[in-house]
Amino acid sequence: MPQPRRTQISLEDTPFYHCCSRVVRRAYLCGEDHFSDKNYDHRREWVEQQLLKLAQVFAIDVAAYAVMSNHLHLVLCVDIYQANQWSDREVLEHWHQVFKGTELTQQFVKGQVVEAHDVINLKHHIALYRSRLSDISWFMRALNEPIARKANQEDNCTGRFWEGRFKSQALLDEAAVLACMTYVDLNPIRAQLATTPATSDFTSIQRRIRAALAGKQPQTLLPFIGNERDNMPKGLHFDLQEYLQLVDDTGRIIRDDKRGSISSSSASLLIRLNIPPEHWLKLTQHFGQLFKGPVGTVQELTCYCEHLEKRRRHYRHCCLNLMAS
Known part of the structure; x- marks a missing residue:
């Protein structure tokens, strides 16, 4: 039975959440429809444009996204402090x-x-x-409802376009956040829709790579701010180039037609996260199958469950085996 959203969101434990919405009528409603020979890729652009607009409106930052043919992945960061300062x-x-x-x-x-x-x-x-304005449910509502209305108008029909509820899971530590972001960014590679992150359309990784070539970071995405220092600005506490290299290395390894390996800079990042390379590859290929609930160390999972008054620590086994202790 679906759980109320209030039993899944704990800003006391983490501002980061992985969200996923999926269409319901038939596969590829946002891509190539093999039954009618129509292409609906322009709907992916609708989703991307609305998503990046909402990132400027809500006190919620987008860390990663991938708009696929029949579903949408997001990694969101809630900034409750920004909302309170307005x-x-x-x-x-x-x-x-x-x-x-x-x-x-x-x-x-x-x-x-x-x-x-x-x-x-x-x-x-x-x-x-x-x-x-700092509520993930309202963010997803403002994202999904306009897309559904436009799609229904285009199809000259009524009814649901997205599944009734989006899925969300708490990312309880920086290892969980980075693993989930990489999993999201490599969605087109795993689906064989693209051969490299740079050619992965409608993804945050493509947007970050294009901005990095100009020596910048996308204003519409949560920035990478490097290692911890005094007066830390808002952002991801990792080096951007290290993350891009890690995504590229991981993408090469999971491709059947490409021989790849973890580079020294990527290996140092995994050491910081305390995740062995074999665990990292499993996480970034099967994150959605391995975890249906909160992700993090067992200690973080225990605190999260206590704050939400949950009696059971679901997916403790996966957290214990794959995440740092």
Whole structure:
């Protein structure tokens, strides 16, 4: 039985979550439909554009994504502190970029006078929208619903386009985050839709590689900020070039037509994560099959379950065998 989202999200333990949505009607509704000989790849562009737009609206950063033919993978990072720092006007301005709001909130943003008896109602809506702007469920709703409406209009039909609920799992430590990001970034390689990360369309890794060639990082993605130091900015605590090399090395190994190996820089990163290369390859090829729930060390898993008052530590065996102790 599906669990309530509140029993899966614990920002006290981690801001990182792996989310997945899948279409329901028939395979390749976002790609090549072999029954009608129609190509729907343009819908993948819809998803990517909406995703990157929402990353600028919500207090939720996108660390990795892959828009596949019939499903979508995301690694999201919730920034509750950013949402709390926004002014009341900023909250409404962000919300109105995606949702209409109310006549009262629209009036406030335009600078019009709000009557004294409406102030309490206005404050209530601001507090509600502030919480929703750091809520993964509302992020996924704002992503999936517009795509479903456009697809239904294009197909001249009604009904579900996506599965009723998206899947989400907590990534409890940096090893789990990096393994899941690599798993997501290499989706097109494993599916044999691309031969290299650079040619993997509609993925975060392609966007990062293109930006790196110009000596930059994508503004729409959570940046890599290197090793820990004083006054750390927001971002992933790894070196970007090391991550790109690790993804490239891993992609070469999992390809049948390419001989590859873990380079010295990638090996040093795996040593930092305390993950043996053989475990790393298993994680990045079968992450979705190995874990259906939270991922991390047994210690992190125990804390996560205690905070959510879970009596059982599901997938403890996989965490114990594959993740660092």
